[in-house]
Amino acid sequence: MRTSCRFAVAVHVLAVLAYREGEAVSSSRLAASVNTNPVVIRRLLLLLQTAGFIETRKGAGSGSRLSREPTKISLAEIYRAVETDEPFASHSKRPNQACPVGHCIQAELEKVFASAEAALQEELAKTNLAKILKSVHVYCSAPNKDLR
Amino acid sequence: MRTSCRFAVAVHVLAVLAYREGEAVSSSRLAASVNTNPVVIRRLLLLLQTAGFIETRKGAGSGSRLSREPTKISLAEIYRAVETDEPFASHSKRPNQACPVGHCIQAELEKVFASAEAALQEELAKTNLAKILKSVHVYCSAPNKDLR
DNA sequence: TCTTATGTAACTCTACGCGTTACATTTGTC
DNA sequence: GACAAATGTAACGCGTAGAGTTACATAAGA
Numbered sequence: 001m002r003t004s005c006r007f008a009v010a011v012h013v014l015a016v017l018a019y020r021e022g023e024a025v026s027s028s029r030l031a032a033s034v035n036t037n038p039v040v041i042r043r044l045l046l047l048l049q050t051a052g053f054i055e056t057r058k059g060a061g062s063g064s065r066l067s068r069e070p071t072k073i074s075l076a077e078i079y080r081a082v083e084t085d086e087p088f089a090s091h092s093k094r095p096n097q098a099c100p101v102g103h104c105i106q107a108e109l110e111k112v113f114a115s116a117e118a119a120l121q122e123e124l125a126k127t128n129l130a131k132i133l134k135s136v137h138v139y140c141s142a143p144n145k146d147l148r
Numbered sequence: 149m150r151t152s153c154r155f156a157v158a159v160h161v162l163a164v165l166a167y168r169e170g171e172a173v174s175s176s177r178l179a180a181s182v183n184t185n186p187v188v189i190r191r192l193l194l195l196l197q198t199a200g201f202i203e204t205r206k207g208a209g210s211g212s213r214l215s216r217e218p219t220k221i222s223l224a225e226i227y228r229a230v231e232t233d234e235p236f237a238s239h240s241k242r243p244n245q246a247c248p249v250g251h252c253i254q255a256e257l258e259k260v261f262a263s264a265e266a267a268l269q270e271e272l273a274k275t276n277l278a279k280i281l282k283s284v285h286v287y288c289s290a291p292n293k294d295l296r
Numbered sequence: 297t298c299t300t301a302t303g304t305a306a307c308t309c310t311a312c313g314c315g316t317t318a319c320a321t322t323t324g325t326c
Numbered sequence: 327g328a329c330a331a332a333t334g335t336a337a338c339g340c341g342t343a344g345a346g347t348t349a350c351a352t353a354a355g356a
Contacts, residue, residue, distance in 0.1 A: 003233055003237040003313085003342090003343085004237060004313065004314095005237040005238060005239055005240050005314090006313085007236060007237075008236070008237065008238045008239055008257050009239065011253070011257060011260075012239070012243065012249065012250070012253045012257075015249045015253060016247070016249045019248065019249055026331085026332065026333090027332080027333075028331095028332085032244055032247075033243060033244050033247040033249060033250045034239065034243055034244070034250070035239070035241045035242060035243050035244050035250070036239075036240070036241060036314080036315075037314080037315050037316065038332095038333095039315080039316075039317090039334095039335085040313095040314065040315065040316095042333065042334070042335085043334095043335090045333090046334080046335095056332095056333070056334095057322090057323075057332085057333085058321075058322045058323055058324095058331085058332055058333045058334085059322060059323025059324050059325095059330095059331065059332055059333080060323065060324045060325070060329095060330055060331040060332065061323090061324065061325090061331075061332085062322095062323070062324080062331080062332060062333080063332075063333090064333095075260060085151055087235040087268070088155060088156070089151040089152060089153040089156065090153060090156045091153055091156055091157065091160070091182065092184070092344090092345065092346095093183045093184060094183060095181060095182055095183050096180055096181050096182070096183050099164070099180075099181040100167065100284055101160065101163045101164045101167055101284050102181045102182070102183070104283065104284055105159070105160045105163060105280075105284070106156075108283045108284070109159060109160075112159075112223060112272070112275055112280075115271055115274075116268050116271045116272050117268075118271075119267045119268055119270065119271035120235070120264050120265075120267055120268045120271075122267065123263055123264045123266075123267035123268075124260070124264050127260055132253075132256055132260075135252065135256045136248055136249050136252055136253070136256070151311090151312090151344085152343085152344065152345095153344085153345090154344085174300085174301065174302090175302070176301085184345080184346075185345080185346050185347065186301095186302095187303095187304085187346080187347075187348090188345065188346065188347095190302065190303070190304085191304090193302090194303080194304095204301095204302070204303095205301085205302085205353090206300085206301055206302045206303085206352080206353045206354055206355095207299090207300065207301060207302085207353060207354030207355050207356095208298095208299055208300040208301065208354070208355050208356070209300075209301085209354095209355065209356090210300080210301060210302080210353095210354075210355080211301075211302090240313090240314070240315095
C-alpha cells in the first residue's frame with residue numbers, strides 16, 4: 001500500500017496554524033510539534049502554499065499563516081494538495097492483450113478505482129479543518145500553554 | 149501513496165478463473181495473462197486461498213479454480229484479502245505531546261482515516277467478480293479463442 | 297518412474313519517502 | 327550597513343517494500 005504520511009502531517013501543520021489564529025509560525029516550530037526535521041516541513045509547506053491554504057514569508061519573525069478560514073479548508077482538499085498518487089495501482093506491466101481478460105481488465109479496473117477514490121474523497125470532504133481544531137480544543141483544557 | 153498492484157492483479161487472476169468456469173488453471177498460464185512471473189502469481193494465490201476464494205491442487209494438469217460463485221465475491225473482500233496496509237499512514241514518529249495539537253491530532257486522524265477507509269470499502273462492495281466478468285464478455289466477441 | 301505443478305526460500309533491482317546537512321537568498325531589526 | 331532569522335532548494339544517505347528472478351524440495355497424476 002501507499003504509505004506516505006504527508007497527508008497526516010499536512011493536517012497536523014494546518015491544525016497548528018489554525019490554532020495559532022493568524023500568527024506566523026516558523027518551520028522549526030512546526031517541525032517541533034510534528035517531531036521531524038524543518039526541511040521536511042518546508043517541503044510540505046510549498047504544497048500547501050500552491051493549494052492556497054497558507055501564506056509564507058521569509059525573514060526574522062516570519063513563517064507561515066493560514067490564508068483561508070479553517071471552515072473553508074476540507075480534508076479532501078488537503079488530501080488532493082499533498083497526495084500525488086492514487087491509493088490504487090494498476091498492473092506494473094501491460095497485461096497480455098491476446099487474453100480476453102487481459103485485454104480489457106485494466107479499463108474495468110480504472111472505473112472501479114475511480115469510483116472508490118471518489119467515495120474516499122467524498123468522505124474526507126465531510127470534515128474540514130475547523131472540525132479538527134474543535135476536537136483539539138475539546139481535548140486541550142489549557143489552550144494557552146506554551147506550545148512549540 | 150501506497151502503490152502495490154496486488155489488488156489489480158488479484159482481480160485479474162480471479163477474473164480469469166471465473167472466465168474458465170471451474171477449469172484448473174496453472175500459475176504459468178495466469179502469469180502469461182497478467183504478464184508477470186509465475187512465482188508472483190503463486191504468492192498471490194496463497195492469499196486468495198486463505199480468503200477462501202479458490203482451491204489449488206498440485207501435480208500435472210492441476211492448478212487453481214474458483215471455490216465460490218463469482219457473484220459471491222465482492223471487490224471489497226478481494227481488497228481486504230490482498231491489501232495489508234491501509235491507504236493512510238500516520239506520523240512516522242510520535243508527535244510532540246507537549247503541543248496541544250500534537251497531543252491529540254493522531255486520535256482525530258485515526259477517526260478520519262477509519263471513516264474514509266470504510267467509505268472506500270463500501271464503494272468496492274458494490275461490485276463483485278461477476279460484474280467484472282460480464283464486462284469482459286461484453287468486450288470480448290470471441291470468448292473461445294485460445295487464451296494463455 | 298516421469299512429468300507437471302505448487303510452495304517457498306533467497307536474492308537482486310528499483311523506487312520512494314524520510315531525514316539530514318549545507319548554503320544561497322530574503323527580510324526584519326538594531 | 328551589519329546581523330540575525332527564516333525560507334527555498336539541492337544533494338545525499340538510509341531504510342523499506344514490491345516486483346521480479348532463480349532454484350529446489352515436495353506433491354500428484356499419467
